[in-house]
Amino acid sequence: MWREDNKDIEKMEKILKSIHIEDIPSEEIEKYKNEFKAHLNENFEKVTSQKGRIRVFKMNFAYGIVAVVLILFAFSFVYTRPYFVKLAVAKVIENKLGYKVSLKDIIVSDGVGIVIYNLDEITVDVLNKSIETNSPIQYELSNEEKEKAVEIFRNSREAKNFVLNPGTPPQDVSKNDIISVRGLLFPKSNKKLIELVTTAYSAREESAQSHRNVTYVRFLIDIDRGTIQY
């Protein structure tokens, strides 16, 4: 098959090589050339100015694209900047205090990152890498806030599957008695959290219900987000 193909191609090559082409008389081509040169003499400026226009158009197009890219970059920075601040804040806290904080818990305001950790408000200035820690101020809760906090607590996954100590089985504390509810205001971020104290059981031996001890556990509720923070 390959040999046959090869033979056919050789035949085709032979045929094509044997073809004689009748040349157009040189005088005729010369006549066409002179006609074209006459046309060129009349239109040279027009064609070269067209070339200039194409170049100007290309330059304008390139500048336009650069401008659009810069505008897009500037807009995207508005949205990406808080994210970069959050990353920097998390890094500073991890290096200086040894805590790992979640990016979603960091509040960014005026280039400063604030995070509430262990009932402390930690303020991090990303530029000079300084850290300031503030304690919350207690404030009077309205009945509505109280009710909302209790509702969030009772329906929360954290309360329904509460693990008192690592290695112990989870327990449902969502229906347990509520010992106290108080409002905490964090001064720098103006963030309000509600501290709710309830009961949980710690067993000396896991299977023995009779030896259970009552202990108090604290939940921090963020009523703006409708979640338990800690």
Added chain:
Amino acid sequence: MDEHELIKKAIKDREAFGKIVDIYYKDVFKYIYRRTLDKEITKDLTQETFLNALKYLHTYREESPILFWLFGIATNVVNLHYRKEIDERKFFERYENIHSKNNDPPDDDIDFKFIHRYITTLPEMEQVVLTLFFFENRTFQDIALILNRSVNSIRKTYYRGLKNLKRKLENDGYKF
């Protein structure tokens, strides 16, 4: 003045460009004629080739001889012309006319007019490669420079073109 200086000058100078036309007009005309086989069309397409060359002369990088660069422009101009003809259905009408007049199997003695009819029915790149190789006596290396492709790809197109051409001739009753 050497060629490099002439080209540099021709970007803005009418006379210098005129000299380029003097030197290369004939070669470009003949190449286009071998692809179109029509003097009037060739005349127009040669003119278009040189006007395009004037427009884009500042982009010529001297990586290949200027004649090859002009052949490259001419190739695009001719291909565009055929595409326009196909869009306007002129090409098919012309091809059908040729076929209706050509029911008898051809003789052993094939002339350029006859083979050209079949070459123009091949895919664009095969037409260009076969024309440049057989009727312009260009090597694979030259064709690769003209078309800005690798020698290997030109070689493949060449063999594919020959096979296609043979098949088309056989379909019309030509016996090898």
